[in-house]
Amino acid sequence: MLRERLAEAIARADDVERMLADPEFARDPKRFAELGREHHRLAAVVDAGRRLERVERELADARELAAADDPEMAAEARAEATRLEEELAALEQALKPLLIPRDPLDDRPAIVEVRAGTGGDEAALFAADLVRMYTRFIERRGWKVEPMGWSDGALGGVKEAVFKVLGDGAYGTLKWESGVHRVQRVPATEAQGRIHTSAATVAVLPEAEEIDLRIEDKDLRIDVFRSSGPGGQSVNTTDSAVRITHVPSGIVVSQQDQKSQLQNKLKAMEVLRARLLDRMLAERDAERARMRRTQVGTGDRSAKIRTYNFPQSRVTDHRIGLTLHDIGRVMDGDLMPLVDALALADVEERLSGD
Known part of the structure; x- marks a missing residue:
């Protein structure tokens, strides 16, 4: 399946290159810009495909030499074959996301809504923690936050926060955060030292343009x-x-x-x-419906997607079964290990679903 998709992408790259050279397409600025973006994406696929072919040829040569009568040469060839096999596997893994058609909404700004859920004041405090976590993540990427709405909770917590995220690929990166986030920790208001479970909901929406839908x-x-x-x-x-x-x-x-x-x-x-x-x-979109069924990238607000366990310094994403044992880094905005794993899981699922 990977090789079939690669061949299709390379053929499409040739078609796009021909269209870009056709003066007819240059007369339509919008279409020409779309083709330019597609050409840019497919160029990375073509480059990776060429490297894949080169490594496959070198691997075939190394395996042939590994059968040589000269023991020293054979040993060197086996070592080289092992190295090339690892490089080939890494290239195939890197190719997978490039071969999945990119959702055009992924490049849009994101509107993020964080709301305190069950758990009273502790839920509001956790919602405030999530807002800080996302703000730090956004700052690390050099993006901008535009506040849109804010409702304070008790003790410095947040009942509701709504903000827009402006940056390249903001929605495509943050869309995995939609769902219920659960926290397990001893609240600041707990005198007995008991662990409480609270929750906050996160909704990540693509910024809508007026041409997307008509509101009467x-x-x-x-x-x-x-x-x-x-x-x-x-x-x-x-x-x-x-x-x-x-x-x-x-x-x-x-x-x-x-x-x-x-x-x-x-x-x-x-x-x-x-x-x-x-x-x-x-x-309407069958792809998103399928994503919702698998709960990868789900927008289902009732789905518990992640648990933050402070006593054990553990963050678990339930959609893909990934657990990280460094809650401090995650709450400080280091979300890329989670984002990358979720994006890869989505690619794997989409490839296997064809």
Whole structure:
């Protein structure tokens, strides 16, 4: 299957190169840009394919020499064959994600929603920890965070935090975080030293563009009200907060963090579009439906995807059975071991499903 996909990708690369040289395609800037991005992705596949062929030829030669009558030459050839076999396996592993068509949504900004779940004040504290974890991860990658909504909990916790992540491949990297995150630890409020279990939910949505879906004004109910909580001069003194209800779907979005009613309405519409796009994709896209069934990349908010066990310094991702024994690094934003493992599991599952 890997070799078949590689041959198809190389043939497609040739087709794309011909189309890019055709003046007809140059007259359509959007199509030309799409072909340019595809050519860039396929160039990496072609390069990896050439290296794979070279290593396979060298491996065949080494195996032939390993059968030589000269014991010293045969021993050297066997050692070289072992090295080449390892290199071949590594190249095949690196090729797998390159051969899976990239979801065009992966390059979009992500809208991340973190909410405290079961567990009272401890759940809110854990939600705040998750927000810090994601913020540090985002900073490490050189991305930017744009706050969109915030609701404080007790003791410095967070009831709800909504923020946009701006960066190359933000949604494609963070989409694996959607689901229920569970924490097991002794809360700061626990006098007896007992371990409690609490949870927070994370939703990662691709930023929706207006061309993705049409929202009719008649389908919206917009209410305005006075903001609550800390804020600037206009907050708490005017009816600047906005609540938008999308009647057909029942999705409700409230926004009160901005200074004006118009700004809050624009932010609320942005979140509403993202939630509607996420729902539409989940319902219509067979690939996402299959991903949800396997719970890799699931958007099912009821699915427990990960447990953070502080007493044992253990983080376990239940979708792929991966356990890391360094919770401090994970909570400090070192999420790439989890992200890479989940992405690879998705590639393996998609390849085996063909």
